[in-house]
Amino acid sequence: MVFKCQEDSFLKEFDTTVLSCEKATLDLPLSNDANVKRLEGYNVVCEDTILFPEGGGQPCDYGTINGQPVRNVVRKGSEAIHFVEMKNPFEEGTAVTQIVDWNRRLDHMQQHSGQHLITALFESEFKYDTTSWWLGSDTSYIELSTRHLVSQESLDIIERKANELIREGRNVTVLLVDPDDPVKFTDTRAPRGLPRNHVGLARLVRIEGVESNMCCGTHVTNLSQLQGVKLLYAETVKGLVYVHFAVGERVMRKLGECVRRERQMNLALKGGPAQHLDLVEKLQKNIQSTTKSLQKILKDLAISEAEKLETLKPRPQFYCLHRRDGIEPDFINTFLNNAPKDIFYFLIVSENVPCGGKGHMVLRGDPAVIQKFGAMFLSILEGKGYGKHNHFQGKVNVSKVPECVALLEEHFNSIKSIAEAS
Structure with missing residues (x-):
């Protein structure tokens, strides 16, 4: 079935009838979080829909049905199932009004039509086929059928040709054709063919003079509606070549972000964009020089602290030291x-942050004491580590270091009391 959103992608409002409404839940992923939020609502099927169900690499539309928010739309056979977050169901046969989230729809149309254009140009210019694509919330990418990283010169060629076609305003049309008619499919790009369960006419998206491509998504009607294409960069990930891009309003947002970041860098570096690289390199050299000086000072300090112990008489049974220099x-x-061997040591170096922070812990001394306190300290300090014989170390959280020091004091004071009593 071809839905109303596929017949007219610019339709923003549509009246239809509810066919079914069943109680349901939806696990909605939270942004930048592995957790999900469980929503209560209903799965609603209508006679037709202007809300695009996820498919063809394009996310679903959002919108409303009779003012109630639609949080997800999926295709099941010839039906589009809308998850509507609401407390009371619609009755079968109810006349409802669907309204699409137009900003999201326009963005998806621009990215999807832009992907078709970029894909066609990589194929015609370099014979690279697009094996998959991903429409993200910020940028998108295509995966190309090559093992060689695409050069900046090649990206510039594709970007320039794409924007020339956008300026020409080539028409984008949607055709419904019989898949058994070979004449209509002579110039059609369909690397994966029709789905196995496809019934009826096939939907082709045709860019005038560029390509025809089988696709179920929503698209612009003229390339000028894309506004512009920017190929951001190419990268190789696990042997696959990705080309990242932005189209239309996303290009404008990306430009705005770059300008804001540039102004922030101007203030931080006290210099304009032309000087940024030189200023950053100078800053890095200063940091390297400062780091070397700090390491030399810390080394001298470590030797000095160790030599102090040599002069103590009598020597302590244990010694604790926590440095927050990094x-x-x-x-x-x-x-x-450089320290005496006959003292038990509990040493930590850590970040200098108000609430504890991360650190590196070392215990050295009597193996029996290490066996007693090594794993215990890791538990208290929420860390991970290992050790054998007279040495134990680990990565820890240093917020509860005083607890560990107190345990050592209690242990060695107990030994001292027993020795004095005997």
Whole structure:
């Protein structure tokens, strides 16, 4: 079945009739979070729909039915199932009004038609087929049938040709043709063919003078409605070549983001865009020089701290030291290389943050004491680590270090009391 949204992608409002309405739930993923929010509502099937069900690489439309929010639309056979978040169901036969979220629809049309155009140009210019594509919330990409990373020169060629065709205003038309008619399919790009369960006419999206492509998605009617195409970059991921792009309003948003970021960089670096690279390189060199100086100071400090222990008489049974100069295990290594061997050590270097932060812990000394406290300290400090014999180390959260120090004090004071009593 061809839905109303596929007949007229610019239709924003549509009156139809409810065929069925069944209670349902929807797990809605939360943005930037692995968790989901469970919504209560109804699965609604109408005689027809202007709300596109997910398919062909294009996400579903959002909108409303009689003012109630539609959170998801999926195709099941010849039906579009709308998940409507509402408390009370629609009665079968109820006349309803569907309204599409137009900003989302226009964005999806621009990205999808832009993808068709970019795909056609990569095929005609370089014989690269598009094996899949992804329409994201910010940018999109196509996957190309090549193992060679696409050069910037090639990206520039495709981008320039795409924008020339947009300026020409080539028409984009949707045709319904009989898949058994080979004449109508002579110039059609259909690498995956029709779905196995397809019945009836096939839907072709044709860009005038460029290509015809089988597709179920919503599209513009003229390339000028794309406004413009920007190929952002190409990358290789696990042997696959992706070309990332933005079309239409997304290009304008991306430009706005770049300008805002550029102005922030101007203030932070105290220089204009032409100087940014030189200023950043200078800043990196300064950081490297400062880091080397800090490491030298920390090394001298570690030796000094260790030598102090040599002069103590009597020597302590245990020694605790927590430095918040950054996670620098070399400080601990240098300290232990110069410290007396007959003391039990609990040493930590960590980030200098108000609420504890991450750190690196080392225990060195009597294996029996390490066996007693190693795993215990990891549990208290919510860390991971390992050790053997007289050495134990781990990555920890340092917010509860005083608890560990108190346990060591209790342990060694107990030993001291027993020794004095005997």
